[in-house]
Amino acid sequence: MEMRILGRLTAADALPLYSWVAIGGAVVTILGFLAIIGTITWLGKWRYVWTEWLTSLDHKRIGILYVMLALVMLLRGFVDAIMMRAQQAFALNSGGYLPPEHFDQIFSSHGTIMVFFMAMPFLTGLINIIVPQQIGARDVAFPFMNSVSLWLTAAGAGLVLISLVVGRFSTAGWTGYPPYSGAGYNPGVGVDYWIWAIQVSGIGSTLSGINFIVTILKRRAPGMKLMRMPLFCWTTLASSILMVFAFPALTVTTALLALDRIFDMHFFTNTDGGNLMNYINLFWIWGHPEVYILILPAFGIYSGVVSTFAAKRLFGYKSLVYATMAIALLSFTVWLHHFFTMGASAGVNAFFGVATMVIAVPTGVKVFDWLMTLFRGRITFHPSMLWTLGFIVTFTIGGMTGVLLALPPADYLMHNSTFLVAHFHNMLIPGALFGYLAGYMYWFPKAFGFTLDERWGKRAFWCWISGFYLAFMPLYMLGFMGMARRMERYDVAAWQPPLVIAALGAAVILAGIACLVIQLIASIRTRERRRDLTGDPWDGRTLEWLTASPPAPYNFAVLPQVRDIDALHEMKRRGAVYERPERYEDILLPRNTGAGVLIGGFAFVFGFSAVWHIWWAAAAALLALLAAAAARSFCDRTEFRLSASEIQQIEERRLRQLAGEEAL
Amino acid sequence: MNNAPTAGRYSLKRYLGGYVLALLLTAIPFGLAATAALPRHSVLIAVGAAALAQVLVHLRCFLHLGLRTTAPERLLAIAFAAVLILIMIGGSLWIMFNLHYRMWV
Numbered sequence: 001m002e003m004r005i006l007g008r009l010t011a012a013d014a015l016p017l018y019s020w021v022a023i024g025g026a027v028v029t030i031l032g033f034l035a036i037i038g039t040i041t042w043l044g045k046w047r048y049v050w051t052e053w054l055t056s057l058d059h060k061r062i063g064i065l066y067v068m069l070a071l072v073m074l075l076r077g078f079v080d081a082i083m084m085r086a087q088q089a090f091a092l093n094s095g096g097y098l099p100p101e102h103f104d105q106i107f108s109s110h111g112t113i114m115v116f117f118m119a120m121p122f123l124t125g126l127i128n129i130i131v132p133q134q135i136g137a138r139d140v141a142f143p144f145m146n147s148v149s150l151w152l153t154a155a156g157a158g159l160v161l162i163s164l165v166v167g168r169f170s171t172a173g174w175t176g177y178p179p180y181s182g183a184g185y186n187p188g189v190g191v192d193y194w195i196w197a198i199q200v201s202g203i204g205s206t207l208s209g210i211n212f213i214v215t216i217l218k219r220r221a222p223g224m225k226l227m228r229m230p231l232f233c234w235t236t237l238a239s240s241i242l243m244v245f246a247f248p249a250l251t252v253t254t255a256l257l258a259l260d261r262i263f264d265m266h267f268f269t270n271t272d273g274g275n276l277m278n279y280i281n282l283f284w285i286w287g288h289p290e291v292y293i294l295i296l297p298a299f300g301i302y303s304g305v306v307s308t309f310a311a312k313r314l315f316g317y318k319s320l321v322y323a324t325m326a327i328a329l330l331s332f333t334v335w336l337h338h339f340f341t342m343g344a345s346a347g348v349n350a351f352f353g354v355a356t357m358v359i360a361v362p363t364g365v366k367v368f369d370w371l372m373t374l375f376r377g378r379i380t381f382h383p384s385m386l387w388t389l390g391f392i393v394t395f396t397i398g399g400m401t402g403v404l405l406a407l408p409p410a411d412y413l414m415h416n417s418t419f420l421v422a423h424f425h426n427m428l429i430p431g432a433l434f435g436y437l438a439g440y441m442y443w444f445p446k447a448f449g450f451t452l453d454e455r456w457g458k459r460a461f462w463c464w465i466s467g468f469y470l471a472f473m474p475l476y477m478l479g480f481m482g483m484a485r486r487m488e489r490y491d492v493a494a495w496q497p498p499l500v501i502a503a504l505g506a507a508v509i510l511a512g513i514a515c516l517v518i519q520l521i522a523s524i525r526t527r528e529r530r531r532d533l534t535g536d537p538w539d540g541r542t543l544e545w546l547t548a549s550p551p552a553p554y555n556f557a558v559l560p561q562v563r564d565i566d567a568l569h570e571m572k573r574r575g576a577v578y579e580r581p582e583r584y585e586d587i588l589l590p591r592n593t594g595a596g597v598l599i600g601g602f603a604f605v606f607g608f609s610a611v612w613h614i615w616w617a618a619a620a621a622l623l624a625l626l627a628a629a630a631a632r633s634f635c636d637r638t639e640f641r642l643s644a645s646e647i648q649q650i651e652e653r654r655l656r657q658l659a660g661e662e663a664l
Numbered sequence: 665m666n667n668a669p670t671a672g673r674y675s676l677k678r679y680l681g682g683y684v685l686a687l688l689l690t691a692i693p694f695g696l697a698a699t700a701a702l703p704r705h706s707v708l709i710a711v712g713a714a715a716l717a718q719v720l721v722h723l724r725c726f727l728h729l730g731l732r733t734t735a736p737e738r739l740l741a742i743a744f745a746a747v748l749i750l751i752m753i754g755g756s757l758w759i760m761f762n763l764h765y766r767m768w769v
């Protein structure tokens with residue numbers, strides 16, 4: 001066999017010349033990339049970006065980078081979505097504007113991006129910014145590992161993005177089921193892009209999970225007992241436990257698929273003793289907990305928002321904690337509901353059907369707790385509160401369609417139909433994305449020191465929620481009318497009107513996204529008027545509102561003493577906030593390092609080379625990655641000392657600011 | 665912070681014993697699979713049993729786990745992990761053997 005330096009990478013295979021739309025996508029991706037590079041160069045900010053952001057080990061900065069990645073990927077994922085909606089609106093008895101091969105790449109990349117590169121970084125970013133502050137800590141337990149996680153996630157996202165320019169993305173859906181994703185039916189690079197993007201970012205997620213668990217268990221301020229932690233910390237803990245235990249299953253499953261594809265093994269082939277159903281089994285052992293990894297942090301955000309903007313202590317704190325942990329455990333016992341139609345015996349299907357319905361119970365408990373918190377509260381209709389109210393109503397509908405799908409006989413009818421597509425969007429958009437957006441608007445002043453414009457926030461909410469109903473309620477109907485998911489064209493005239501309505505809904509969501517962009521730009525422009533000088537713009541109840549906005553690198557000059565669930569609220573009642581300590585002490589902080597960026601970069605080169613079978617480069621990148629990690633472990637100067645006098649200066653300035661604010 | 669004993673306090677004997685056991689528990693399944701000395705079904709069971717024993721050897725001899733010497737919250741964490749692994753592996757075996765039975769028997 002002929003050896004080729006660049007593996008199977010050739011210009012003919014690599015360039016997206018198969019459709020005009022694909023060429024357009026490649027051009028937009030390249031232009032977007034150049035625009036970012038160009039802007040930074042034009043502003044002469046490379047040094048600033050590198051030293052203050054890319055190499056930072058400060059959990060707040062890493063968190064902000066995560067959220068920025070998530071917002072960019074949300075745009076990309078949404079472009080995919082609206083392209084599919086447009087295609088299906090036209091494709092009655094015609095090919096529409098997308099060739100089938102391209103349409104299949106789009107639903108695969110949409111699902112992959114939304115789950116792995118929008119939702120995961122969004123929640124990881126919010127957790128990073130907020131959880132250490134809520135438990136009264138100065139950083140996460142492993143600041144360097146945090147940076148590695150970030151850059152591994154970014155490397156995975158980079159692989160998905162570059163697949164639009166060099167080669168193609170998978171056509172096997174976000175689930176990559178064999179045998180279609182096997183080498184026999186899918187010899188190109190698409191599935192490999194999917195596999196390596198997930199491998200690389202999945203390891204980042206596992207590391208994040210470990211980091212958050214240790215942070216929460218080991219870094220709490222004095223008096224912050226577990227049962228005094230804000231609910232967001234509890235849901236983060238639960239979600240991190242799920243990450244640590246579930247993600248290895250995904251890593252192993254996709255690794256076995258890679259072995260099948262590269263070395264002609266037969267774990268999941270139809271022949272030679274392989275069993276493709278085992279792929280589906282293993283995939284969903286990760287897949288179902290993943291749903292809760294995405295949703296639980298949002299539950300925590302809603303809990304904080306409800307309590308702050310109803311100005312009340314959270315109703316049923318303990319029941320919320322127990323419900324969270326119950327959901328976390330139960331989420332490992334239901335995975336077969338994703339493949340009832342495999343045809344297991346009645347006993348197996350009944351067991352998993354019942355287990356699925358049981359999860360609805362703790363979730364229902366939570367809904368009642370939130371409602372009872374709102375009941376007789378003094379409600380402020382901040383946009384975050386609107387996202388929360390929209391969530392409670394909409395998520396309940398999605399939950400009910402879920403209980404319907406949990407009945408195996410009903411699932412046999414609905415499986416793989418657009419009813420399912422409607423159901424999981426009905427869970428993920430209100431259940432996860434609305435929560436992240438609520439958190440984004442709630443905590444933005446904490447991260448940047450000024451608030452977001454509320455009018456544009458409310459407009460965004462109303463567009464998103466009405467767009468959501470328009471876009472997805474017709475899909476429930478279409479499911480009953482027999483429409484399968486992932487259809488590039490169809491010949492049933494009755495399906496077209498609902499599909500047109502769904503496309504209109506996507507257009508309304510587009511308006512919602514436009515509102516989000518305008519909100520951000522308008523708020524940056526008017527930031528001087530919207531400065532948050534107190535660090536506590538919403539009369540907050542938990543510790544993250546005790547720090548300055550944006551917080552000092554060490555968050556707390558003196559670690560707070562916690563006496564209550566609503567720690568800050570209790571301090572305010574005692575009149576014990578913003579007290580001048582007798583003396584300050586030196587604080588050790590993590591020193592910046594480029595090692596995380598380097599490791600992420602090598603992981604990207606490794607993934608790209610593995611996709612194209614450029615084995616020498618893959619081996620070199622892997623070695624370089626290990627060498628970088630090893631070299632870093634020999635570095636002794638990982639921390640620097642911020643002296644007490646510097647801290648005193650920072651804190652005195654803040655106290656003067658607070659005093660001035662009170663005088664006004 | 666916590667008073668976890670350092671490795672130096674454990675006897676070399678336990679490390680070496682663990683090492684020999686781990687080697688044995690690796691050699692047995694490889695040997696069985698290579699020589700096919702037992703019927704296929706028994707080989708599978710033996711490999712599984714050796715793997716389980718291997719886990720216990722590691723926990724005991726290398727991670728120094730003991731029911732009385734290890735802090736309760738660590739034992740709890742390990743028990744939790746064991747339950748989840750049991751659910752995943754036990755569930756997979758249940759599901760896949762059930763499918764096998766319905767497809768091939």
Ligand code: HEM
Nearest residue numbers: 081084107108111114115119173174421428485486487506
């Ligand atoms: C923002 C509005 C969104 C719209 C308009 C939208 C639209 C769509 C459409 C049209 C499909 C293909 C349906 C089919 O197969 O017939 C789809 C699939 C999917 N969407 Fe979305 N989506 C949106 C947001 C999201 C979000 C936020 C997530 C996850 C967090 C998500 C996850 C998925 C997944 C996993 C699939 C399945 C992909 C596959 O079939 O492999 N979507 N979406």
Ligand SMILES: [Cu+2]
Nearest residue numbers: 288335337338
């Ligand atoms: Cu599920």
